[in-house]
Amino acid sequence: MLMQRWKWIITGGVQGVGFRPFVYKAALHARVTGRVLNTPEGVLIEVQGAPDQLGLFEDTFQATIPPLARIVTWDRETLDPLPGEDAFQILKSTGGHGHQVLISPDVATCDDCIADIRDPENRRYRYAFTNCTNCGPRYTITRAIPYDRACTSMSCFPLCPDCLEEYENPLDRRFHAQPNACPVCGPKLWLTDRTGRTLGENDDAIRATARLLMDGGLVAMKGLGGFHLVCNARDQEAVQRLRDRKKRQDKPLAIMVRDLDAARSLCALREAEGDLLTSRQRPIVLAQARPDRGLAPGLSPDTAYLGVMLPYTPLHHVLFDELSHCGAGPTALVMTSGNLSSEPICLGNREALQRLGSIADTFLLHNRDILIRCDDSVLRVVDERPQFIRRARGYTPAPIDLAQDGPVVLGVGPLLKNTLCLTKGRQAFVSQHIGDLEHLEAYGFFRETRAHLQDILQVQPQAVVHDLHPDFLSTAFARESGLPCLPLQHHFAHIHAVLAENKYMGTAIGLALDGVGLGDDGTLWGGEALLVDTQKIRHQRLARFSQVMLPGGDAATREPWRLARAFLHALNIHAPADKPWPWLADFAGADKVVGQVLERRINSPLSSSCGRLFDAVSAMLGLCGRISYEGQAAIRLEAIQDKDEKGVYTCSVIEYEGIVELDTLELFAQVHAEWLGGECPAKISRRFHLGLIDGLARLCVLLAEKCSCRTVALSGGVMQNLTLAAGLPRALHAHGLTVLTHRELPPNDACISLGQAAYGQLVLQP
Numbered sequence: 140m141l142m143q144r145w146k147w148i149i150t151g152g153v154q155g156v157g158f159r160p161f162v163y164k165a166a167l168h169a170r171v172t173g174r175v176l177n178t179p180e181g182v183l184i185e186v187q188g189a190p191d192q193l194g195l196f197e198d199t200f201q202a203t204i205p206p207l208a209r210i211v212t213w214d215r216e217t218l219d220p221l222p223g224e225d226a227f228q229i230l231k232s233t234g235g236h237g238h239q240v241l242i243s244p245d246v247a248t249c250d251d252c253i254a255d256i257r258d259p260e261n262r263r264y265r266y267a268f269t270n271c272t273n274c275g276p277r278y279t280i281t282r283a284i285p286y287d288r289a290c291t292s293m294s295c296f297p298l299c300p301d302c303l304e305e306y307e308n309p310l311d312r313r314f315h316a317q318p319n320a321c322p323v324c325g326p327k328l329w330l331t332d333r334t335g336r337t338l339g340e341n342d343d344a345i346r347a348t349a350r351l352l353m354d355g356g357l358v359a360m361k362g363l364g365g366f367h368l369v370c371n372a373r374d375q376e377a378v379q380r381l382r383d384r385k386k387r388q389d390k391p392l393a394i395m396v397r398d399l400d401a402a403r404s405l406c407a408l409r410e411a412e413g414d415l416l417t418s419r420q421r422p423i424v425l426a427q428a429r430p431d432r433g434l435a436p437g438l439s440p441d442t443a444y445l446g447v448m449l450p451y452t453p454l455h456h457v458l459f460d461e462l463s464h465c466g467a468g469p470t471a472l473v474m475t476s477g478n479l480s481s482e483p484i485c486l487g488n489r490e491a492l493q494r495l496g497s498i499a500d501t502f503l504l505h506n507r508d509i510l511i512r513c514d515d516s517v518l519r520v521v522d523e524r525p526q527f528i529r530r531a532r533g534y535t536p537a538p539i540d541l542a543q544d545g546p547v548v549l550g551v552g553p554l555l556k557n558t559l560c561l562t563k564g565r566q567a568f569v570s571q572h573i574g575d576l577e578h579l580e581a582y583g584f585f586r587e588t589r590a591h592l593q594d595i596l597q598v599q600p601q602a603v604v605h606d607l608h609p610d611f612l613s614t615a616f617a618r619e620s621g622l623p624c625l626p627l628q629h630h631f632a633h634i635h636a637v638l639a640e641n642k643y644m645g646t647a648i649g650l651a652l653d654g655v656g657l658g659d660d661g662t663l664w665g666g667e668a669l670l671v672d673t674q675k676i677r678h679q680r681l682a683r684f685s686q687v688m689l690p691g692g693d694a695a696t697r698e699p700w701r702l703a704r705a706f707l708h709a710l711n712i713h714a715p716a717d718k719p720w721p722w723l724a725d726f727a728g729a730d731k732v733v734g735q736v737l738e739r740r741i742n743s744p745l746s747s748s749c750g751r752l753f754d755a756v757s758a759m760l761g762l763c764g765r766i767s768y769e770g771q772a773a774i775r776l777e778a779i780q781d782k783d784e785k786g787v788y789t790c791s792v793i794e795y796e797g798i799v800e801l802d803t804l805e806l807f808a809q810v811h812a813e814w815l816g817g818e819c820p821a822k823i824s825r826r827f828h829l830g831l832i833d834g835l836a837r838l839c840v841l842l843a844e845k846c847s848c849r850t851v852a853l854s855g856g857v858m859q860n861l862t863l864a865a866g867l868p869r870a871l872h873a874h875g876l877t878v879l880t881h882r883e884l885p886p887n888d889a890c891i892s893l894g895q896a897a898y899g900q901l902v903l904q905p
Contacts, residue, residue, distance in 0.1 A: 366477025
C-alpha cells in the first residue's frame with residue numbers, strides 16, 4: 140500500500156476551542172496515523188496513510204470544524220512517510236515567540252454544560268464554574284500563550300482524578316478544557332457583607348443571594364470579566380437606591396432575564412435581536428420595551444429601548460434557577476458594571492470590597508482570578524444588521540481582517556470610549572472597551588491592557604499613532620513611549636477605521652458625525668465631509684457643518700442650553716424682553732453671563748459639531764438643558780419623534796470663499812420658528828431628523844460629482860442615532876452611491892484606535 144504523509148500548519152483561533160480532540164477524532168475516523176500539537180507557528184498536524192484515507196481525513200476535517208474555531212491560514216505540504224508509526228497522538232504544546240495563534244474570546248455556557256448543572260445526578264449539579272471546550276472563560280483568564288492551564292488563572296487549582304481523566308481523554312468534550320473543574324477541585328463561591336463576614340458558601344451563598352435580591356438588596360457579583368452590581372429590576376426602590384449610590388441618575392441600566400421567552404415578555408423582539416441574544420457571545424441587546432413590562436420605570440427613562448441580555452455563565456444559570464423557585468414570575472435582574480460612574484469595572488475581591496463598599500449591601504465572590512477586565516458588549520439591530528455600541532466580552536480579542544499586510548503599529552485611541560489597537564500582519568486587534576481616560580484609574584486600565592495585548596500577541600510596535608489633541612492621556616502615553624509617533628486628526632481616524640473594517644483601498648468620501656474633535660485648523664470639528672485616499676495616503680476636508688461658538692468650552696457639552704443660546708446668537712435671534720424663553724428658566728442667572736461670553740467671544744471656540752447641533756435642538760425644545768451622561772440630549776430628541784410625520788426641513792448646501800458648508804444654521808432656524816409658533820416638539824424632532832438626512836445626502840451627491848468618487852463611508856457617534864443609522868444609508872443608496880458602514884466596531888470613538896493603527900500601517904509600508 141502506497142503511504143503518504145501530509146503536514147498542515149493552521150493559524151487563527153484554534154486554541155481552547157476543542158481543536159486538537161476534533162483532529163484526533165477525524166484521524167480515528169479515517170484510520171490515519173500521525174500527530175497534532177500546538178506550536179508557536181500554529182496548530183501542527185501530520186497525518187499518514189493511504190491516499191483514500193488522507194482524502195477521508197481531509198473531508199471529515201472540513202465538514203466538522205469546531206464551531207468556536209476561526210481558521211486564518213491553512214498551509215499544507217508533503218513529507219516523507221515515517222516507517223513504523225502505528226497511532227495518532229496528541230502531543231504537548233510547545234512555547235516560543237512570534238506565535239500565529241489567537242486566544243478565543245470568552246464564550247457563553249453551552250447547552251451540554253447547562254444540562255450538567257441542572258441534572259441532580261451529575262457531579263457538577265448547580266456548580267457555578269462548569270465548562271468544556273465549547274464554552275467558558277478564555278481571554279479573561281489567560282496570562283500568556285500557549286493557552287494551556289499553566290498560563291491561566293486556573294493553574295492554582297490541581298485537577299482531581301475525575302477531572303484529570305476528562306482532561307486527558309481525547310474523546311471527552313472536556314479534553315484539554317483549560318478551565319475544567321468540579322466542586323471537588325475547582326473554584327468556590329461565598330457571600331459576604333461589606334465587612335467581609337461570610338454569610339454563606341457555594342450553594343448556600345446562591346440561595347442567600349436570591350433571597351437578598353428578592354428582598355430589595357444590592358449585590359456586587361463577581362462575574363467573567365469583572366463585577367456586576369445586581370438588584371431586582373422590578374423593585375423601583377432598589378433600582379433608585381442603586382442609581383443614587385452608583386451616581387448614575389439617568390443613564391440606562393441593562394437587565395438580565397432567564398431565557399428568550401422572558402426577554403420576549405418584556406421586549407418586542409425581532410428575529411435578528413433574538414439571534415443576537417442567544418448567540419454564543421451573549422451581548423446586551425437594545426430592544427423596544429413593551430409598555431406593560433412590569434419593570435421599575437427608572438431603568439431607561441430617556442428612551443423606549445431596553446438593554447437586555449441572557450445568562451452567559453453557569454453562575455447566572457444557577458442563580459436564575461434559584462430565583463425561579465421564589466414565585467415572582469419571569470425574574471429580571473439589573474446587571475450593570477461594578478464601578479462608580481467613569482471608573483473601570485472592578486476586577487478582584489479586595490478591590491471590589493474597597494471600591495464598591497458604598498454601593499453594594501453584600502458581595503458574591505469567588506476565588507478564580509480574573510486577569511483581564513472586560514465589560515459586557517452592547518449591540519442593537521439596524522436594518523436587520525447588528526451595530527456595535529460597545530465591543531468587549533464575547534468579541535475581543537478576535538481580530539479584524541485588513542486588506543493588506545503591514546508592520547506592527549499601535550493605535551492608542553482618543554479620550555472618550557477609549558480602546559487600543561495593535562496590528563499584526565493582515566490583522567488588527569482592537570482591545571475591549573476601556574472607557575474615558577479622564578481618571579487615573581481608567582489610565583491604569585489603559586496601560587495594563589496595552590501591556591497584556593502586546594504580551595499575548597508577542598509583538599513590538601514599530602510606531603504609535605495618536606490624536607492631535609495634546610492634552611489627551613493617550614497622546615501623552617504615545618509621546619512617552621519611545622516609539623516614533625504619528626499624529627492623525629480625530630475624524631480622519633474615524634474614516635480610516637470604517638474603510639479598514641470594509642477592507643476598502645482607494646478614495647472615499649467620509650462623513651464623520653460626532654461630538655467634537657480637535658481639527659487641524661485649531662477649531663473643533665464634528666460635522667465633517669472628508670476625502671480619504673488610502674493608496675496615496677491623502678486627506679482633505681471637503682465640507683463642514685455651520686460653525687457656532689461653544690460658550691464656556693467643555694461646559695457647553697454638559698449644558699446644552701448654552702448651545703441653543705449659541706445657535707440663536709449666530710442667527711441674531713434674541714429673547715423677547717417681555718417673554719423670556721421657557722427653556723432658560725432654570726438658567727436665568729448663568730444665561731446673562733453666557734450672553735456676555737458670546738458677545739465678547741470669550742472662551743467660546745468655534746465648532747462644526749453635528750452632536751452639538753442635536754444638543755442645541757433638544758435644549759430649545761425643553762427636553763434636556765443639562766446632561767448627566769454623554770448623548771442624553773440627543774437620545775431624548777430622537778425618542779420623542781412622531782414617526783408618522785412626513786415633513787422635512789430644508790438644510791441647504793452652500794459654497795463661499797472656497798468652503799462648502801451644510802447650512803445647519805438654516806436647519807436650526809426652522810426648528811426655532813416652528814417651536815415659537817407652538818408646533819408639537821414630536822413633529823419638530825421628526826422634521827429635523829429627516830431634514831438633516833436629506834441635507835447630508837445632497838451634500839454627498841455634490842461632493843461625489845466634484846471628486847469623481849461614488850463611495851461614502853459613515854462614522855462617528857451620531858451614527859448611533861437609529862434614525863440616521865437606518866435612514867442616511869438608504870438616502871445615499873437612492874442617489875446611486877456606495878455606502879460603507881461599521882460592521883465589527885462601534886461607529887463612536889471606540890473605532891478610533893483601529894483607524895489610527897490602519898493609517899500607521901499605510902504610512903510605514905515599504
